[in-house]
Amino acid sequence: MDASQLMEKTNKKKNSSLRLMFKWMGKHWYLLIISFGLLYVISYARTLIPLFTQHIIDYVLDYSNNGSTLPNYLYVLVEAPDTKTQLILAALMIIAVDLVRSIAIFFRRVSSAYFGERVAFNLRNNLYRKLQNMGYSFHTHSETGDLIQRCTSDVETYKFFVADQIIEVARLVLLVGLSIWQMSKLNVDLMFITLTASPILLGIAIAYFKKVEKMFTVIEENESNMTTDVQENVSGSRVVKAFANEKYEVEKFEVLNRKFTDSDIRLTIKMASFWSGTDIICFAQFCIISVVGVIYAAKGIITLGVFTAFLAYAGNIIWPMRHLGRLVGDFSKATVAITRLDAILSQDDEYAHESASTTPKITGEVVFEHVSFQFPGSTYHQLNDINFHVKPGETIAIVGKTGSGKSTLMNLLVRLLDTETGAIYFDGIEIKNIEKHHLRNNVGIILQEPFLFSKTVEENIKIADRNLDQERVKSVAKIARIHEDIVGFEKGYETLVGERGVTLSGGQKQRVAIARMLLKPKPILIFDDSLSAVDTETDLEIRGALKKEWKQSTVFIITHRITTAQEANRIFVLDKGVIAEVGTHAELLKKGGIYQQIWEIQSKIDFQIEGGEQDE
């Protein structure tokens, strides 16, 4: 299923992002509550500091012949008979309050970090498990880049949202709320005056950051166009040089480079207008507060200390508004990330409707009864009414053109695909009742394009049994005729392969894949054209060695080589989803069908070589 289909699927499920957001927190939500609790303490402590200022000015230094506005429990702590002691006590109490605040801030950060990292940890692991368990069709159709993007940056966005942005919003709201509450106790009129600009600022900020988001999209697009151009230029450097198009490339890049730079500058100018424009509003608000406050103070409505405290509270309210607006404007990013992640997590994997739990002994007998298969969305049957009976120890070669259904047939045997009609039996037990892992442990399949992991050759060979000793690794490498190649590498068995290591040839990869499949004896072994990139001589050697060591096993070999098919006990010729011919090499030759035609082509080559005749 590709990206767009993924999306469609989520829309159907209608899981609200909010619900998912909490669902993914799992049992860690209590850490969020702790953070909120600590935030309350932090914000409250912060709104106490201006009261100390007021206390010192008005009460201790007795400037306005007025009382202290400190809450009673604090007041009794700083009360003393003489001014000097009062001053010392107030100073100590400021230290104490800020100490509490500091400690609370520290623990708040720690609890947020634990929360965010644990939630992200769970999410990453769930995603990985999900992706591993997704079925065959998902993996043959998905876009790796897109999936990785989701599993990395979308997880980061989610984590950042729940562990930082929500907290930040809560912090600002608490700070603003508590500051308003403290102000309301000092002077209600002045409180309302202080608040006038806030909604305007908040509104402007939200609108601005929403709008700017579109500019960001444009910039990102311009940047990625430019980066793609460099990427293509670098990876296509041969083409550029061979066609002598260096000048054209420079001119093309110049346009893209300029375009990106200009869009970046346009955003900067927008930013400059926003910050300077809103600065005017903020400062104007302070100006009004100062003027009104000072008049009130002069008239004795408020004291000098209250005036000073008000200016501090105004700072708590006015400056954060723009930041709050930005955070709210950013919410949509998190929603998008959550939806994209849910598109993966809410899908059914290949174990979704799985109930098979039996682990019977598999000897190698395979029976197909009226098996048909059709890919979802396809208009024709990939396989149509397949019937056969294979005895333990038999070697079956499967030949046929591309698209005749050979691989599908083999994928059914390991349940990478599931039959819709008909049944497959292993020793009389229906395949659907056999636990998948058990089945795959017993039926080894070597894919045509095997995947090697970013590990050493040795680790790759013993991937299915990591504790294996080196001797055994070498012995299977010898059977698969890859030992000589490996010893030829500079670092031998320690050579790093895969994405970050040396690149092996197609044939070498196939042989490593064969080696790793041979670690443990398996009653059934499938070669899905997995010797295609190995030359005929080596092909012969590998099969010879296998025959010796794996006498008991049933072997299915998909092959294009007649020489390979020739040695099988029986040959199945697949054509358009049906088994068109079955028999030994000799029987099929007599029959005069497709197999015989292929054989003839072979002979023709031989003839041609001998006669030196030209085909053209």
Added chain:
Amino acid sequence: MSNNDELFEEESFTSQKIDFKVWKKILSFMLPLKKQILIAIVSMSLLASTDVIYPLFSKYAVDYILRPGLNDTVNPNYDNIGYFVLFYVLYIIFSAIMVYLFIKFAGRVQAELAYNIRKKAFHHLQELPFSYYDRTRTGWIMARMTADTRNLSDILSWGVIDLTWGIVLMVLLIVVMFAINWQLALITITVVPILALISTWFRKYILRSQREIRKTNSKITGAFNEGITGALTTKTLVLENDNYNDFNGLTTDMRNKSIKAAVIRGFYFPSVIFLIALTTAAIYYAGGSMVINDALNITTLILFTTYVWQFFDPVNNIAETYARMQQAQASAERVVSLMETQPDIVDTDAVIAKYGTLFDYKRENFEPLKGDIEFQNVSFKYHVGEQVLTDFSLKVKAGQSIALVGHTGAGKSTIVNLICRFYEPTVGKILIDGVDYKERSLGWLHSNLGYVLQTPHLFSGTVIDNIKYGKLGSTDDEAIAAAKAVEAHEFIMKFENGYQTECGEGGSHLSVGQKQLISFARAILADPKILVLDEATSSVDTETEKAIQTAIYKLLKGRTSFIVAHRLSTIVASDRILVLEQGIVTEEGSHRELIAKQGQYYKLYTNQYTEDMLELSKL
């Protein structure tokens, strides 16, 4: 993943010492921006001064409006309110202008600087020879063009501006404080060195831990990549649990590292708050005592408690910029190293004088190219590794087609690379039309060369754009004619948008066979005298295969061509076959001659080309 590579590369380059030569080079990119830089720095400095002035407003309000009123206990001084508002408004306008200017110009410096660096780097990349691309991974180059450039331009614009602001603000604060009250000023500035120490330590720690975390994160990305691309293999080998445990190990590591970093970082801000609280308390105590003794105005006391806080931001900024400077140093080194890589295949000055540079050909001086090619005792070895060709000589007449056959590593690609002058012979000469090709320009050769890669490389853009790449400025009709000539027209017309179909990045929207045909069209449009064809090994569907064979036949006609051949039909169609083994021609002749010889070719042919025969006979 290129993402991974980037990070690993980053580690290997970081040095601690400041390299002035590197910075000189970088600064040369800033020179054209000196006006903008100056405006940004001046406006930022002025803004810093407004930050110092701002707390003085409240002091003024109290001292000149409130206090006169308090004294006669009737009314505030309304005259002074007028002045106050006037100054306040002027202040607001001034500071808003400064904010606008510094953001606009610092942003512009950032963007333009990055632009200049990228422009220069890209230009240089075009001059670098193929050998550079052969040994440098795309990811490495990409990281220089993106992350490093961003990092550098960022620190040289916003970083420098932050630094300016921080320093100016601190200096002004200290001056103003000492001018007002030296005792309180002394108490206040004791906080600065401690703050600086704490900030520097934390900033460095934060950067270091971020790098560690990024490294782990890139491992996780790599694991996701393997988990997805290797999913079927995982299933068939039943590795789900082992893989999950490995992955869990990585995410656990990530979680633990991140939490540890967050806990240590968590100390930073609280310790700053506590430090400032200590200082504030000290000011209240000392200042308060002075107020009691009438030695200090209470508004000055309030002013100082505000100023204590104002030290935090500049110190924090300076510490951060300082820490980032070290990262920027590494970025600068890498960017400069890219720009200073000397191309080892260049035209001599004399050649440039006659034929022009890569970016400015003097086509009028280009001699027409006939297509005779001669290798004269050519030996060659790559930068690292063994001798690939030894004393190789070969004469090819114009119009002949040569098929190169042999095992991997036999020297086929090397011969092709030498003809294209992607590499030059270590010993010996290559003559084109009887003249050493070093005596002519790269542009001359490449203008007459057609090159089709084994894995065809298309650019994003439409099909027709990609065909026209072979001859820039050609018309649609010419491009379509080229497509028709190589049997590509038919399948292109089957697309909904025909020639306007987007090819996708690297041609990802098209199949391998389709990409090959388009690259043929591109090559034939260029109408080259010399054609180099590195044939693809991958199999395509029968219909396309047939088209490709016809197209190759047409491509070869009338051109000197070299083919690294895999298809039997191609080999058979060529004039001469060279069988190579370890850089030496072991057999040479036509298909018929070589088959009759029953030697190396015969053996290769019977082993490798049976499959081809199978395919061929189906057609």
